[in-house]
Amino acid sequence: MKAILVKVDASRSLYLADMPAPQPGPDAVLIKVHATAVNRADLLQRRGLYPPPPGESEVMGLEAAGVVVAKGANVNDWQIGARVMCLLGGGGYAEYVSVNHNMLLGIPEHLSFEQAAAIPEVFYTAFANLFLEGDLKAGESLLIHAGASGVGTAAIQLARQAGAKVFITAGSDDKIRRCLELGAEAGINYKTDDFAARMTELTQQQGVEVILDCVGGEYLHKNLSLLRLKGRHVLIGLLGGDKAEIDLALVLRKRLRLIGSVLRSRNLAEKINITGLFKEKILPLFANRQIHPVIDSVYPLAEAGKAHEHVAANKNFGKVVLRVAANES
Template identity: 45%
Template sequence: MSVVEIKEFGDADQLVPSSRPVPEPSDNEVLIKVSYAGVNRPDVIQRRGLYPPPPGESDIPGLEVSGTIAKIGASVSTYNIGDKVTALVGGGGYAEYCTAPVGQCLPVPPGFSLEQAAAIPETYFTVWSNIFDRCELKSGETILIHGGTSGIGTTAIQLAKAFGAKVIATAGSDEKCNACMELGADLAINYRTEDFVEKSKAFTSKKGVDVVLDMVGGDYIQKDISTLGMDGRLCFIAFLNGPEASVNFMPVMLKRLKITGSTLRARSKEFKADVAQKLQNNVWPLLAGKKLQPVLFKTLPLSDAAEAHRLMESSKHIGKIMLKVGD
C-alpha cells in the first residue's frame, strides 16, 4: 500500500511517499480502506522528533481517518465489511489502509461525507474529554478558548455553545476573530492587539471565566490564572509557547483553582472507547441534526502531505486541513 512516512526527523520535506505491507487487524480491530485522513498539530510535532508514537503504534503519522471497513478481527461484532466509519487511531493514518481498535470507530454521521467525517475524531475526542470530563463545563458557565480558529478551537467553540456555555475565543487576526463569532463565540479577542485578560474580565463583569482551554502555555499560564474566577479550571492540551513559566501560585489558592491537562494519544484503548461512546450518545445526534459541523479549510492529496504540514505550521488556516487518500 502507498503511505507517507517520516524519512528523518526535521522539516516538512522529511515526509516522503513510500510503500508498506497492508497491516492485519488484531481480534478487536478493523482494517479501514482509508478515504481521508486529518492533519493535526501532533503529526507536526512527531515529524520534528518530539512526539514518538506509543509502544505498539505505527510510526506512520496520522491520528484520524475515515473510510470503508475492509476486514474485521475475529472478536468484532459491531461492524461489518463495507461499513463506512471514522476512527481515532494511534498512528498510521497517512496510508491507504489503517487498522483501528473497534471501540475507537464511530459510524459516519447521517448526511456527512467521508471528508467531513475524517475531520471529527481527534478534535472531538480531545475537546470532550478535556472540557466536559476533566473541567466539567456546565451550561451557563463561561469558557475562554485559545486558538479559536484551530481544529481544536473551532470544535470547542461549537461544542461549548451547543451545551449552553458562554464562549470567549482568542485568535491572531480580525479575520480569524470574525470566524470565531460566526461559529458562535460570544466574544472574540485579537491577542495581537488586545489584552485577553482585561477583555475577559470586562465580559464577565470582573468575575472571571470558569474554564480556560489552553494550547499555548508559556507566558499565557500566568495570564490564564488571572483570567479565571472563583473555582475556575485551567486545562492544558499543548504548549506551543513552551511548557515552562515563572508563575505566582497565590491566586490558585485564593480562588480555589484547579489546574489540569492531558494528552490523548497515549491513553488506553478502554479510555478512548469510553470517550467514543460518550460522543455517540451526546454529540452524534447534534452532528446528525447539522447543529455541529467540522470546519474544513483545505484538502490536499496524500502525496502533498508535506505541503499540508507547511500550511499547518504557517497558522494561516481556519479549521481542519485534510488529506485525500482514496475514493
C-alpha cells in the same frame, strides 16, 4: 499500500512510500482509508519530538474515515462495507489502517469521508477537555485560546451546544470574525490586544469558569488571574512554551483546579470509554446537523508536506484534510 513516511535526514521531508498493509488482530478491523487529517502533533512527530506510543504505527495520522474491508474473528458489531471514522494512535496517513472495533463511529449519512476525517481528533479533544476534565456547565463562561484552530472550532460549537458563553483569542481579525460565526460571544486578537485586560472588560471584571489553553508559557499567570472562584484551567498544549511562573496564592485563594490532559497517550480502555461517551452525547449532534466539522482545505495525501506547511504557518481555520482514496469523497 501507499503511506507517507518521513525521511530520516536533516530535511525530515515527507514522501509517499510503499509498505505492507497492517493485518487486523482478532479484535480489530482493517479500514480502507478515504481521508485523514493533519493535527498540530503531526508537525512535532515529523521532527522526532512526539514519538508514537508503544505498539502504535510509525506512520503519522491520528484519525481516519473510510470503509471496513476486513475484520478479526471477534468482531461482530461492524459489517464489511460500513462507513466509519475513528481516532487513531497513529497510522492514518496511509491507504489502510487497523483499529480496535470499539473505537469505530458510524459516519452520519450526510457527511462525506473528508468531512468525517475532520471530526475525531479535535471533537474528542474538545469533548474530553471541556466536559470530562473541565466540567463545563450550562450558563458558565469559557475562554478558548487559539479559537480558530481545529480544536478551537470544535470547542466553540460544543460549548455553545452545552449552553456556555464562549470567548476566544486568535491571531487575526478574520479568524475572530469566523469564530463569532461559529457561536463565540466575543474574540480578542492577542497580537494587538492584551487578552487578559480585554477579557476583564468583556466579563465586567467577573472572569470565566473554564479556560481551554493550548498555549501555556506566559499565558498561565494571566489565565489564572481571569479564573473565577473554583475555576478550571485545562492545559492541552504548549504552543507558547513549557515553563511558567505560578502564583500559588492565586490558586489557593480562588480554589482553582489546574488540569493537564493528553488524549494520545491514554490507554485503549480509556479511549474506548471516551468513544462510548462521544457516541452517546456528541454523535447525535452531528446527525441532527447541530454541529459540523470545520474544514479549511483538502490536499491529496501525496501533498501532505504542503498541508503541513499551511498548518505550520498558522494559515488554517479549522481542519486541513488529506484525501487518500481518489475520486471518492
